[in-house]
Every structure is written in C-alpha cells, then in structure tokens.
Amino acid sequence: MSEPVPIIGGTGALGWGLAMRWARAGQPVVIGSRSPDRAAAAAARVLEAAPGAEVEGSVNAEAARSGPVVFLTVPFRNQSENLTNLREVLEPGQILVDCTVPLAAAVSGKATRSLGVWQGSAAQQAQEMAPEGVTVIAALHTVSAPALGDPRAELGEDVLVCGDRKADKARVARLIERIEGLRAVNAGALEMARIVEQLTPLLISVNTRYKTHAGLRLTGLPEGDHWQ
C-alpha cells in the first residue's frame, strides 16, 4: 500500500482538489490545516466525493510527518509562516512540493501581477527555509483549483515540474500523474520556478478575458513516459 500524501493547506481550493482527485485514484492522503476541525471537515468532504477513500485530517505538523512527499498549497501570504512551522517537523530525505504563487493579490494588488521574491521565486524561498536534506520541488501552478476540485471536470493538461534532483522530480511526477488527465513535464532546475510561478497570473489574465479556467499544454513533446 502506498504511503499517504500530506497536503499542508489542504483545506484551500487547490489542496482540497488534489486531495479529492488522489482519493478517487486510490492514493491515501492526509489533509493538514491549522485547525483540526477544518481538517476533519475537509477530509469528510473528500470522503463524500470518494467513498471508501483513505483520507484523514489533522493539524499541519502531524500531517507533514505522515508521508515522504509533502505538498504545500497555501497562499503566498502564509507561505513563510508555514515554512517556519515546518522547519521543526520535516526530516532529511523528505520532499517538499511547493505550489505557492507570489501573486500581487497577497498585498492587495492585482492577481494578474506578481511580487518579486528576493530568492527569485517562492519555491527558492521554500528551499532556503526548508531544513537541510529536504528537497524542494515546484509544481502545480497552472492547474485551475476550481477545475481540480470539480469531480465532473475532465482535466487534460500539463504540470510543469521544477527541481534540482531528477529522482525527486520523478517521484513527484508519478504522484501528479496518478491524477487522470495530468501529465508532468520536466521544466528544469528549481530556479525555473521564477518563470513557472508567473504562469498563474498569466492564466488569470486569460481566464478573465475568456471567462474560463484555462490550463497549459506543451506541444511537440515525445510520447510515452518522460520520467524513466
């Protein structure tokens, strides 16, 4: 049986959508939240959408200890606080998948604009703040949370994955590809998160114009498993 996937901030739209999709694919998940009650409520909602699934809710610190590949799906405003809390919790060898996007909306700016992060990207900030021995991988910036969280919505798009260790990227890619309709694409080193994180405000701009939930697909990639 596969180990559960902890989702820190799993009561938010993106985290919950991931939890629900994984639960339906038979992947155990643990939803983390600051509040044990909200975690339990989100887990219960996942169970409704995926009867019989292995899903638990718990406080973030407990959740983060429950599996080797931890997803961080919090708003940028809360990223630093969460990373500080995770410092005492994450162990060497764990992978932290940062999905944070530094939207200017975090400081009441436009969602089609982004903030400059000193380290270059939110993911690089996460790498700086993560304990030694924890690899940070950046992913899932372009998947629409409303689409992900709607069990009837069919996905058919790519997830760009950035990181400095190919084996860890591949492990994250396999998890992402357990969700039907998502293909994980190797977008390069973690520093490429500077670009990939910008795709969210770009898609928000497109969504406003086309009244849709756009996703991204790369053309011209070879068929088959990219991660062997």
Add this chain to the structure above:
Amino acid sequence: MSEPVPIIGGTGALGWGLAMRWARAGQPVVIGSRSPDRAAAAAARVLEAAPGAEVEGSVNAEAARSGPVVFLTVPFRNQSENLTNLREVLEPGQILVDCTVPLAAAVSGKATRSLGVWQGSAAQQAQEMAPEGVTVIAALHTVSAPALGDPRAELGEDVLVCGDRKADKARVARLIERIEGLRAVNAGALEMARIVEQLTPLLISVNTRYKTHAGLRLTGLPEGDHWQ
C-alpha cells in the same frame, strides 16, 4: 489585395520562418535587413519555398514603410539599436509587433535565463522607444523558429498576444492566424509581456531535456473566433 507585412530582422530564423509561412498563405511580405543583399537573398529563399509569392527584400527603413503592421524579429542584443533607427521611420497609426526575448544569452549567459529589462519587458522598452502614436503589441515568443522555418513541419499551437489596444491586438491576431496551425490568444495588456517573454527560456529548458521544439497550447478556451 492585402498590404504587405514588413519584417524587420527578416533574415533571422524567426523572421524568415514568418515570411515563408505568410508567403505560402498568400500574404505579401517585405523582408527587412541592414544589408540589402542579405534581404534580397532571404526573399529569394522565400520564393523558392513559396513559388509565385509576393515577397521583397529591402533595407529595414524602407521595409518598415511598406505596410501598417511591422514585425520586429531581432535578437534582444540588437533591439534597442533597431528601435532607435525605426524612430525616424514609423508613422502614427502603425503597429509594431515586438517579438524580442531578453534572453541572458544576449550577454553570454544561459538561454534558460533572462535579463531584467528596466521597463519590465522588451516589449515595454519598445513601447517607450517607439514614436508617439505607434502601438506596440508583443507576440510570437513561443513559436519555435526552426519549426516555423521548416515548410514540412505542422504547427498546432497558440501565440499569446499582449497589448493595450484590443483592436490593434485583433489586427495582429488575424495576421498570425493566416499561418496554418497558429491560434492567437489574448493574453492581456502589454505589461503581461513581462511574463510571456519568459516563456521562451522556459521552452528552451524543456527543449533541452526532451530534445524537441516544444510549443504552447492553452486548454479550456472556448471554441471559435476569439477576436470579434
């Protein structure tokens, strides 16, 4: 008969590919270059790929006067010089389509990294330097020049178009969509070029890993003409 499309820097890979594709679609083009000989040679090569096409080669200044929608397809290293030259040439009401990407390769850095441009993006630099009354539109950053320049390569991808005047964006979009397999998508205001120009180094990173010429496609957009 439609007015010709001037392509400044039309002897380079992207500009030549555009010229060839438009020529094959029956769209007259004028290839601009610093050197009249190289312009003529590039025009002759277009004629080989598109017999009977209306294609001319001339020096940049002359080319830029030959049609209302001028494409600038030069390396970032040469963008500023070209814009200075065009200052004396472009007239109010003309549209300048900037395809420049500020790759760090311009200063011998990596092609997977970009330079910070003071104005925010190469396109915004173009807008600052263009004569009053000339609208700058940013486009074509994600189309692979080798694929575009290969008449046997089938395209099937999107072109993100940024600009501050929708009517001008639509005009550029119609021209882009004369090329089979290209769909123009409205990505928002010109300032979004800050993000869209970054897609080139991202695709270069993907191309290196997958040994391909990747392109971009947005999922979830409504069918039909987006530009009415």
